[in-house]
Amino acid sequence: MKFVNSLRSLAGILLAGLIATPAIAAPAPGDKARYEGATPLEWSIKMADSEMERRGDRHFFGGSNSKARIDYTTAFLGTSLIKLTEATGQKRFAEYGAKMGESFVQADGSIATYKMEDYNIDNIPPGKVLLLGWEQGKRDAKYKKAIDTLYDQMQKHPRTTDGGYWHKLRYPNQMWLDGLFMASPFLAHYSVLFQDPAGLDEAAKQILLMDKHGYDAKNGLYRHAWSEPRDRDWADKKTGQSPNVWGRAVGWYAMAVVDSLEFFPPTHPEVEHVNEILRKIADGIVRWQDPKSGLWWQVMDQGDRKGxxxxxxxxxxxxxxxxxxxxxxxxxxxxxxxxxxxxxxxIVRDFIRKEHDEKISLTQCCEVAGLDFTSKGRPRDGSFDYYISENIIDNDLKGVSAFIFAGIEIQKLITQKQAPIAARGWQDYERTLARIKAPTFPNRDFPITDFGAKPGADSDSSAAITAAIAAANQAGGGRVVVPAGSWKTGAIHLKSNVNLHVSKGATLNFSTNPKDYPIVQTRWEGVELMNYSALIYAFEQENIAVTGEGTLDGGSTTADWWSWNKKGDKPQKQKAARDRLVAMAETDTPVKDRVFGDGHFLRPNFIQPYRCKNILIEGVTILRSPMWVIHPTFSQNITVRGVTVNSHGGNNDGCDPESSSDVLIEDCVFDTGDDCIAIKSGRNGDGRRVPVPSENIIVRNCTMKDGHGGVVLGSECSAGIRNVFVENCTMDSPDLDRALRFKNNAVRGGILENVFMRNVKVGQVAEAVLTIDLLYEEGAKGAFKPIVRNVQMDNITSSASPRVMYIRGFEGAIIENIRISNSTFNGVTHTEVVQHAGSITLNNVTINPAKVVRGINSVAPPTPAAPPAPVAK
Incomplete structure (x- = not known):
């Protein structure tokens, strides 16, 4: 993976804040005054740099400290630094953080300083560092052996009678809140990465048991520990609980639950129960927050009690x-x-101290606390006096690591548009739909004829249309009306609060001269660059529309735009520029320097709102696009309704929402030269550079005719795609290849999840009703694991297809929880293809072959014996 400097990465993260309005007020992403002179992400960077300089190599095995040992605190720092690289693109953090786990792994896969026979749950967190490295392509066999060793410990780890992990062998029959953070997220991550469902089940079980044994309903908090036999001096003889609520112990448990939930699919049987526990923890945390400072006390429910x-x-x-x-x-x-x-x-006001050498420190850290044995000669009895007696230090790793994580998440929080949805199924459809509202416009018309437009092929109306849009925008909004007739134009750039209305009987004929399309910031096949403007383009505008019963004709033919990607004996004109663009993205060339245009043969899209919100495209017929037809990018709240697309050139996808959210596509007809609807989120490293997923997309009541796929996810999907609902559609054509298609590989990467299709009639398709192809193009030759999970198809019918499923994965990729129910597939001619897939469930599914033939192993019935000859008398 390639990386970029912090300012460019921060700009990419802030981009998410430009594409929608938060549901409630939050601080502005760049409001440094709110956070003592730096953004949250900058504070995390400052703390990481400070710790790396302070600690040097003394926590690495083989470093300057000969006593370095495998440890949960250094692993906590390691994971925070790896995640900081993901947020900033600065690879030095991940390189340093990875050594907190990797330096202990020996050539044979053994782990230096580790002894399984200790059964110390604190030794498990370095496995989290190794799992993150494995995800990023560090797949040396020795790391897998080390990971498996830690996983094996948790299979053999001693337990209470109801299955709860002992905190350590030397703390028999005790569960501590701390231990949940050590084990459950590791188990959940391992389970997903290596397709072992038992890990998720175990992670959930431990969280549920700790809730059962540790919760105190009187204060809504959790006690530090629980002793099953109630035989410890600190254990309540009725409940087995320790006597007080230590703040950091509750913090360990809170992080354990939220970090584990990150890996749970929405359909896991315990996911709602675990989420309920998270809400209980959160309610307790908020209840006991100090109202004056906004901070929390060492003994959580004792407030400003002396000490x-x-x-x-x-x-x-x-x-x-x-x-x-x-x-x-x-x-x-x-x-x-x-x-x-x-x-x-x-935290940044009261706990962060700026040092003289540009470093920062986190103050007021409890150094350690536990139960059993003694500390400084006094028993660790869980009393109030004990907890306040432990040393208070600066820069404890358990604090600085959490602070780094906090800054990363706060930066996301203040740039996020709305609370996200983790869709489990159709029960989340209505709340997804409720997020999408088409814009409305003032009742004012600006006919283009009032600005000098004249019909006919000999008159260019571009200037008149531009003037009408400017006037409507300056007046506060309205309709720019294209009346009946044929009108010639070049690029149209929409402005906020403007509805471009193409009247019935009107045709806008777009120029095929590249010089009529200025160079703008855009995305081409998932990579940002400076290239030709889309035929209709908008940049950072809101409340925009293209409506009417008229026609938009891109005019493309094999003599102009389409010739740039014409396949045949001669090399494609666009290939050299396409390869150069991909290379520039992978070497982190700034977008402003990726300048293409004349002589490079990278075709423009037809309609592209770029970093816009509140968009309506309704009623129009769109013909002969240069390439992708409707392509909202980094945009939010989009309605595409009643549109007819008839465009059969190369790469003529019908509607491609990319890194966009809250999208409704309904009552449309797609007859295309490529995918009818293709949902995308950036290509390769460029999609990870600005990691904005596509999410919350509804497709309903549409007709899909020719095309490579009816509804497709990918292949440009590196930032992920989630929460897609498809219903009441018809898909039928000899030239339609698939109904629902996923295409991805290990170079793209990305998670494609929560996809639900119901009540869809499929006529004839050329390949399969459902295609999941993770070997698309580059296939397995990459470091970024593709994931497809939680896909549900219900009440699907088809009349003719070679097969129902064409599913191809590879070792390390994940295809999981695919469910087909209440469906009938007729006219099937070939054997199903299922390779390297996890769970696939068929419930009430009928597959009828096109022709019933005798099985190759059938045996003909025996010939009846001849009746005996009559006996002469």
Missing amino acids: NYLESTASSMFVYALAKGINRGFLSREKYLPAVIKGYEG
Whole structure:
């Protein structure tokens, strides 16, 4: 993976904030005054740089400290630094953080300083570092052996009678809140990465058991530990619970739950139960937040009792866990956002100290606390006096790591448009639909004829249309009306609050001269660049529309635009520029320097709102596009309704929402030279550079005719695609290849999940009703694992197809939880293809072959014996 400098990466993250309005007020992403002079992400960078300089190599095995050992605190720092690289693109953090786990792995896969026989749950977190490395392509066999060793420990780890992990062998029959963070996220991540469902089940079980044994309903918090036999001095003889609520212990549990939930598919049987526990934890955290400072106390429910103090490690953990919970859709943004923002402001105001050498420090850290044995000669008895007696230090790793994580999540939180949806199925359809509202416009018309437009092929109306759009925009909005007739134009650039209305009987004929399309910032096959404007383009506008019963004709033929990608004996004209663009993206060339246009043969799209919101495209007929027809990019709240697309050139996809959210495509007809609808989110490293997924997309009541696929996810999908609902559509043509298609590979990467299709009539398709192809183009030759999961098809019928399923994965890729129900597939001619897939469930599914033939192993019935000859008398 290629990386970019922090400013460019921060700009990419802030981009997410440009594409929608938050559901409730949040601080502006760049409001540094709110956070003591830096953005949250910048604070995380400062802390990471400070810790790396302070600690050097003394926590690496083989470094300057000969006593370095495998440890949960250094692994916590390691994972935070790897995640900081993902957020900023600065690879030095991940390179340093990875050594917190990798340096301990020996050539034979053994782990230096590790002894399984200790059964110490604190030794598991370095496995999280190794799992992150494995995801990023560090797939040396020795790392897998080390990961498996840690996983094996958790299979053999001693347990309570109901299956809860002991905290350590030397703490028999005890469960501690701390231990949940050590084990459950590791198990959940392992389960997903290596397709072992038992890991997820175990992670959930441990979280549920800790909730059962540790929760105190009186204060809504969790006690530090539980002893099953109630035989410890600190254990309540009735409940087995320790006597007080230690803030950092609750922080460990909160992080354990939110980090584990990240890996749970929405259909896991315990996911709602685990999410309920997260809400219980969050409610307790908010209830006991200090109202004045926004911070949390060392002993959480004792407030300003003499000796108690506001403590930074727990405060950082709480902010991280709550912010991540909101960002992932596990927690209500409206309910928890005020507490999270107030908490983070308090941390940077009261706990961060700026040093003279540009480093920063996190103050007010409890150094350690536990139960059993002694500390400084006094028993660790869980009493209030014990918890306040432990040392208070600066820069404890358990705090600085949580602080780095908190900044990453707060930056996402304040740039996020709305609370996300983790769609489980059709029960989430209505709330997804409710997010999408078509814009409305003032009742004012601006006919282009009032600005000098004249019909006919000899008159160019471009200037008149531009003037009409400017006038409508300056007046506060309205319709720019194209009356009946034939009108010639070049590029049209929409402005906010303008509806370009193409009247019935009107045709806008677009020029095929590239010089009529200025160079703008755009995306071409998932990569940002400076290239020809789309025929209809908008940049960072809101409330825009293209409507009417008229026609938009791109005029493309094999003599002009389409010739640039014509396949045949001669090389494609666009190939050299296409290869150069991909190479520039992979070497992190700034977008402003990726200048193409004349002589490069990269065709423009037809309609492209770019970084826009509140968009309506309705009623028009669109013909002969240069390439992708409707291509909203980095945009939000989009309605495409009643549109007819008839465009059969190369790469003439009908509608391609890319890195866009809250999209409704309904009552449309697609007859195309490529995919009818193709949902995308960026290509390769460029999609990871600006990691904005496509999500919350509804396709209904549409007709798909010719095309490579009816509804397609990919192949440009590196930032992920989720929450796609398809219903009441008809897909039928000898030249339609698939109904539902996923295409991805290990160079693209990305997670494609939560896709639901119902009540779809498929006529004839050329390949399969469902295609999942993770060997598309580059295939397995890459470091970025493709994932397809949680796909549901219900009440699907087809009349003719070679097969129902064409599913190809590879080792390391994930295809999981594919469900087909209440469906009938007729006219099937070939054997199903299923390679390297996880669970596929068929419920009430009928597959009828095109021709019933005798099985090759059938045996003819025996010939009846001849009757005996009559006996002469």
